[in-house]
Amino acid sequence: IIPSRFTKVYLNWMENIRDWCISRQLWWGHRIPVWHCEECSQITVNADQPERCTHCGSSKIYQESDVLDTWFSSALWPHSTLGWPDDTEDLRHFYPTTVMETGYDILFFWVARMIMMGLENTGDIPFRWVYLHGLIRDEQGEKMSKIRGNVINPVEAIEEYGADALRFAITTGSAPGNDVQVSSQKLEAGRNFANKLWNASRFVIRSLPPGLEDTALPPVLPVEDRWILSRLDQLIAKVNHLLEDFQFGEAEREIYDFLWHEFCDWYIELAKIRLRRHSDKLEPSPLPVLVQTLEISLRLLHPFMPFITEEIWQRLVSHLPQDESRPDSVTIAAYPTARGVTDTQAEEEMESVIEIIHSIRNARAQSRIEPARWIEAQICTKNKPAIESHRQSIETLARVQPLAIVDPRKGRGNREGALVLVLRNVEVILPMAVDLDAERHRLEKEKEALQAKIARLETRLSDSTFLSKAPPLIIEREQRKLLDSQVRLGKIKERLTQLC
Template identity: 35%
Template sequence: MTLDKNFDPAAIEARWYNHWETSGQFRPDRDDAEPFTIVNPPPNVTGSLHIGHALDNTLQDIIIRHERMKGKDALWVVGMDHAGIATQMVVERQMNERGEKRTDYSREDFVEKVWEWKEESGGAITGQLRRLGCSMDWSNERFTMDDGMNEAVLKVFVDLYNDGLIYRDKRLVNWDPALKTAISDLEVETRDVKGGFWHFKYPLADGVTLDNGQDYIEVATTRPETMLADMAVAVHPDDERYKSVIGKKIEQPITGRRFKIVADEHADPELGSGAVKITPGHDFNDFEVGKRAGFAAGDMLNMFDGEANVCQTADGLIPDEYIGLHRFKRDGVDGARELVVQRMKELGFLIPHVTKSKDGETVEHDAEPRTIATPYGDRGGVVIEPWLTDQWYVDAKTLAQPAIEAVKSGAIEIVPKTWEKTYFNWMENIQPWCVSRQLWWGHRIPAWFGPSKEAAINDNQKAIASTLLGEAIFVGSNEDEIRRNAANFYNIDPSEVNFAQEEGETGISGQGNYVLRRDPDVLDTWFSSALWPFATLGWPEETKDLSRHYPNDLLISGFDILFFWDARMAMQGIQFMKDVPWKRLYLHGLVRAEDGSKMSKSKGNVVDPLGLIDQYGADALRFFMAAMESQGRDIKMDDKRVEGYRNFATKLWNAARFCEANGIGASKTLAAPDAVLPVNRWIISEVVETLASLDKALGDLRFDAAANTIYHFTWDRFCDWYLELIKPLLQGDDEAAANETRTVSGWVLDQIIVMLHPFMPFITEELWHSMATETGGREYDLIVAKWPEPKAAVDTQAKAEVDWLIRLISAVRAAKVELNIPPGTKMTAHIRDGDSALQKRIERQSAALDRVGRLESLSFDPAPEGATAQLVIDDATYVLPLAGAIDVDAEKARLNKALEASQKEAKSLNGRLSNPNFVEKAKPEAVEKARADLADKEAEAERLQAALARLG
């Protein structure tokens, strides 16, 4: 025996993974084979393996192992994202612990420290992916800041700019005042916060009144501080209350700013007063209203600095007492919000919220209490401020059109197809993509600013603050290219173009040289990762991998990054490679807590996959992920199910030990061996059918169906039935039958090990080698073994016979359970309505019926008088005499008593569920439990009635 008595995952996982990686098994040399390619969503360099990573990477590994075993040149591209914000935060936090800050260093020195951190501490997740068993091509691991990616990012930016698809614009962004940078929608999390809804009077100017004589318009807001930058009040164009004042002016009480009442369908007549104050510089909806009202972005008012402190607006109308205040109360000091409310109240323009006290008295409050969905930065941890800034944008609308057509034409297949509608809706209404971030760590934007041409001409090349007249923008791959471009633009010699130091001014020096300043911003990390399918293969160089492995075959991704990553890869891939980045896009769901809620650290329900691997093994966790992944549906975490799949691995281990103990070793053939015995022909047929179902499920990306197919074949058909049915053959006197059975069972175990390998790579690799020790070992590892090719047809006759045998034995066992007969009791059966074919079957299967079914004899003679149990299998009835096996009267009494109890409980549960008060008012989980209990009791009553019927 070479296999240990107990299956210990920890003892084999690290050993086999190290062997695979060091021997180059993840990317065997197959230049002549058909290529197959997957790229992994690059995890953050600061990240650690979470349960979502475990799902995503397990599914990818299943596919890549399957394709590798099918003989393909299977490439799984692996790498990490430089994670601009997260990484800079980690390094700055370490600096703060030492009493330092980022600005103590030059930009170059700080970036060098980030690289040092990356080499020492970054990328822990790569070791964790190895623990999961991910067979990635680590020899070609990529990083979004490596030299090749830098070259690709630079070229893409410059080319898009030259094609008019990247531009600089003033728009609203999600601004994180803690990090002082724009962030993406994905980095914004919404929290429910207790707040207020304030109502104010905005007086009409110039003596104008509404038709009812009212001299003000009522507006309401959850953000009263923003009224310092209000530029309009919007009403619905069809709202009769305000038609007469559209185009008239409001005079804002605090700033004295006069602005118009505009007609816009954004204002809902059914909501509140139907009038909405418009602050286009600090609200995304208001920004659009402002544009429709004719405000240019450059004219929209900004009232906050980068830390969300009040600054003066361009028109200078914010009173001095507000300047420098934070937007909210902080450290016990009132902020702009509190002061605005106080001043509006003092001026008589606050409309109080009125309630009744318990004793019926009227009580006035400044605001109506509200729970408000509030955007927070997921890393900065503060409320996001919509902020009007100059940023770089990609013309996503233009790039989206070919990507839309690719899905419509079928060039990209989205699985499940139901996600197509969501994809089209977002892509057809796509907004400009903000790609600049105010950080030091990342791809520096290759843009330089210089004095405008007008400045040079009008001021005769004297020093000038170029910001007065705007700036020229130069984009290029390096300073030499920029110097040439600037010289051509200004019609000067390249030697007359200089570059300012960091944060320096642009302009014209006293010596007449033109001074350019580089943009200090870096690119959004999604910009570089959008190039992942082709930049990781060597682009812009024409590499061998690029020509063979682009487009990729498949992308597996969580649906939550469909727009942030997947769609952008589609756009950039088509733009630069003139072909789709991948042929299929599989979108999986999220892994949720056991109760279905979203996992979060604040709820304390986050599951550590490494802890599950320590407890149950990587194979068990992987199989759980596959078995629960049902095309886009979310997965509920269930430790018991993971434990169940650990038991499944143990079951397979014990089956292999049984085979070893009975002289069954590894097979030497890919094709199915010849077989005469029905049970062996049957199991070969089962392999053929299982393989077909498994291949179809994997081809359709039905991971749950694939996992369940191999699970049920292994556990039910092979372990529970085949190994039991062949015991009489292995231990009998017929040497030919025993040898055939050993050959077939060794082949079948090989097929199981191979088919199960993509799901459970560690235990299968161990068994692959262990089962071959008696025959001299394997010539190659399982990871590169061939996928099964039985070259056999389904034997319908053998299947029918063994399926009949299984049904009969199962029915006998069930009857014993129902009638309280000990399972080991030997019984006889008398057969009615049987024919000669059945008689021959019984003769062939007599050993199995005796040893496994505990039927010591089967007779076609009539059954003796007395109590019997009757089983109907196909067209024959099997009568089991019960005399001596049980006390029939006592058993009837027991069954009747149990039946009465089950029916009584079912009736009670049914009554409760028929009561509308219970169904409507009880907790949903209580209602579901009652329904489940009712189903259980009804099933139990049905089983007991069947047992009574058997007794006659």
Template identity: 35%
Template sequence: MLEKSFSPADVETKLYEAWERSGAFAAQPGSNAQPYTIMIPPPNVTGSLHVGHALTNTIQDILIRWRRMQGRDALWQPGTDHAGIAAQMVVERQLAAEGVSRKEIGRPAFVDKVWEWKAQSGGTITQQLRRLGSSLDWERERFTMDAGLSDAVREVFVTLYRQGLIYRDRRLVNWDPKFQSAISDLEVESREIKGSLWHIRYPVEGTEEWITVATTRPETMLGDTAIAVHPADARYAALLGKFAIVPLTGRRVPILADEYSDPEKGTGAVKITPAHDFNDFNVGRRHDLPMPSVLDREAKVTLSEINLAAVPGIADPDWTRTLGGQDRFAARKAIVAELERLELLVKVEPHTHQVPHGDRSEVPIEPLLTTQWYADAKTLAAPAIEAVETGKTVFMPKQWENTFFAWMRDIQPWCISRQLWWGHRIPAWYGPDGEVFVGHTEDDAKAAALAHYGHDEPLTQDEDVLDTWFSSALWPFSTLGWPEKTADLARYYPGDVLVTGFDIIFFWVARMMMMGLHFMGDVPFRTVYIHGLVRDERGQKMSKSKGNVIDPLAMVDQFGADALRFTICALTGPGRDVKLGAARVEEYRRFVTKLWNAARLCEMNAVRPDPAFDPAAAQGPLARWMLDAANTALAEATAALEAYRFDDYAAACYRFTWKTFCDWFLEFAKPSFADDAELRAATAHVLGMLLRLLHPVMPFVSATLWQDFGFGEAEGLIRAPWPDAAPVTGAAEARAELEWVVRLIGEVRTVRSEMNVPPSILAPLLLKDATAETMARAGRWSEVIGRMARASEVSPLSGEPPRNSAQMGLDEATIVLPLEGLIDLAAERVRLTRERAKAEAELKKVQTKLSQADFIARAKPEVVEENRERLAAFTADMTRLDAAMKRIE
């Protein structure tokens, strides 16, 4: 017997554990079933479940449960990423709390500490994914630092190095002064900073002229090696080919022409510091400029690469040397003060600009010229570009292919080294003369060194580790046993679909495609489904500072996993961000309750599965209608999942469950259940279909009801077959008749609601110009119409409608609802007039706002969208109120 209400807390953990114990999530490599593979985007081992994880893993779980029910050999590969910087930061904080540092305990001991932390706390997010209901094949869980995956990393590095696709180079990188490591673009976030724009005078050599540049970072002027102006800028044409003197250093630098300089920005003249700005670096390469560094790895001033010259009133080497060792921001203050003293500072303007910060260190990032390891991304990218161009891999929605192409066709060398201790240490060793030897092991390197030198020489391994994205790029095949030629690799590669966010198309999706094509000879996945961001219910980006961050586990605790999952599914449309809030989750919690209450009604009416029931043999029009409607819902839900239209899948399930099955069918069927065995059997058949349709998105409540009704064990629904449409005899006739009844009742209910007719008052329904068949239908369903439309009778009308009647068209007939005596018509006209005036006033306000180009341009996108939604709502209200007033004119 079902409890009065569904309690997720009493069901979810027990049911999930039963699934996991029974091996329900496991792939079936020995079966004849067609494989279906999804590789989880491995969350950081340091991570906790956030709304982004909830979104992407709900979508993946819907797909994997659906395909599993379709009979596919479904593999959802779990695992976590070692999260180089994040994990190292966690353990360094623990050591700091103990009063020691990683450098004090040394590299081996520190790495051991990280492994200890991983063993104790590194599984938090995988346990949280279980709370969400994610049906991953946990027996196959991998970690990017596992022995097997580490073997794959070394094999890829060595192979690419020997192919000339990995090399060392001196280039600019994003440098984090706190972690003292290069970091990827994904680990850099731009923050709006209110700073200053300093205008500084540089004397032009051999003249009385000056050239003024504007900069937001005066400290970098110590490394200036040129001043650039636009070739077409007439203001500076006479200065081209001349030299300027850099204040404070006395360096003589050329004034050159380069299109990088924007005549409309600042003074039109740009100081070029190639070692500390990515754009300047490119200018420096084009013009073969020197590239001295003036900030070290701690972002402190270093003058070791600078030759200082004394220039009266411009540069005093003794003073400039005092800057050595100063922090960049302290040096900035000192430099600005000195420029002002020398009267070289023309002006200072307030300037708001974007400054890159480390997303974890939260300190400003410095472009730094260092020697790093690089992968030849341009060569590796070519096959990946072709794969998308030819449709071997398809992006959903398709417009994300343009984003992929834009980056891949202009791809830069990939910096793959990081100055960390936690990660895959680069398998390169150096001889005493700096000669590099790359091998799978140190013995390989020693053998190569012996062949090179002719005798043994001491070797030192590279201190750096590989970028975390390097090992993640191998995930689709390293997790399946590569470089060994395993049976799993042959069966499950390539994968069917990758589900991920647009923000890592460059950092992960593209790199997986590069590596997969290079080492496996095929794409790693056939489809890339790109979902949007999760925002709050107003469309604003979630942030701690705004206080609008949603904890998905709190939502699970409050409303249950099914409600959260269904909400995510219902809101996930192509190319659309997900506007998530507690109110939306609560709304779909009511949907779970609606299903539960419907099941209880069925249970109370002795609805149980009947193995002998044949849908094709059903005789009753109500049973036929419901069976046919279930087939339609099945077709809609399946087509939506095939097209990755998760919102349409949820809508089809919601519409059929709440509207058709609960609000109409069960209400129609209530009086007949006791005496109609066929109707009970048909209801059970449809309920079984419904639970299977809902299982991918609402696994817990569906499995609970599955067992309670005797369809099978709760943990068995996960492998129950996806429904097939059953032929229904006389479906068209039953559909036409019952949908007519539904439309009639719906029209009457709408009018009664709009006219404020109390539910307790029964009223006659008159059918004008109705055919004999229509009246026969009304007669057959008079009890249902009377009960659900609050009708005292349903009769034909031969003459004119009574005065003050509401009239509604229904096919060839007109439904007439006499209102005289039911309501105070005069008061109703006053109420409707007042409501219409209010709606019209609000409508005009919104129209005025949206007609202003300035509002559209300056308002936040979510505010504009909110006003457009309000416009649509007020327009609909006006239409509804106009119709209501017309009925009682």
């Protein structure tokens, strides 16, 4: 049973089982196979309608008017729908099934009784796994009811936000057996994500030339292409692992984070710069990588948001070269599987570039510099050739010009009165008027945050349980985080000393 904490609840019910009143006074249901005798007042139980009372032989008998409890009838569902009691091909093929999905509130009413009936009638349990989802509640965690007036009508929500947005709101980030709080803000977030995906897809499709003949990846790719493909491969591996572990909400959140924060926010913006300068064809076009990343992402997301992914997928493949092996629908397309290839060098380089752009944007916002205004910047890095190769991207996305990229071993530049951003592997110098007290305060806060982070990482890396159970890649990643944080802390302390 998933989550496993409900196994104890299930066993407690089964080990302390009580009598069950199976009759209900309803107009609809399976009639109870019991006949009453008007002569002797005895009852006759029979699968087929008897002609006489089995006790006194009287023909004055009538069937019980009550019907079976709904849960009694439902308990027969796994095998009765497959032709039982006959030995049918469907019963042999589909019974027992693999996974049963339902709410935790009917674990005993339905799940336990299906198991009881299955064992009694077929000799086997009806399913191997039981996945229990939580209940949908309002944004305060209260049960929805008409009396409270806090019910979200799904039909109205679909009309206003879309079916996929509703699915997104009630599934993203959810955990097995935990209740889900739904609000208009979550529905809006689902709609915003759908719009983001739609607009990104429209950009990719509109960028494709008519009569496109080939979308194969070139043998040599720029760093940003290698980065997004590496991140995509890691996403595929992570999502497949989470799905196998029944962590559906977490899998959807991972896809959301990748599409919004890596593919849309960064890769597409970098691709736009390359597309504008691609007329001379001195570098590979980003289109093959855009197409591949989008198409695979649509297949990853399809189980969670089926309508918009199907629509976009159909539009995308209609612009691609004909492929007889391509299925007619994304629904029946193969789910992505990871290649198991991580491009560490590309990821580290792009992380540094993104951090540079992000830090400059934050500094501009804190200093209330108009978005359209260009400012001067200087980057000090020991990896000058790598950062130099991203000059145009940094200039365009951070709005910095002139931009100087220097090796600190050959001079650290003029820092007097400048804002110095201390990053992991680089320093960014923005020569603009700075409040020194405010700068000291900012650096002190950053120092405290880094010290806390280092303490957490050191504790984790000294934990024998973590070291014995965590995969080597995770341990290596945490060690790298610790080293980067220590280096960055040293630079901040050095900068604070300069300001004293």
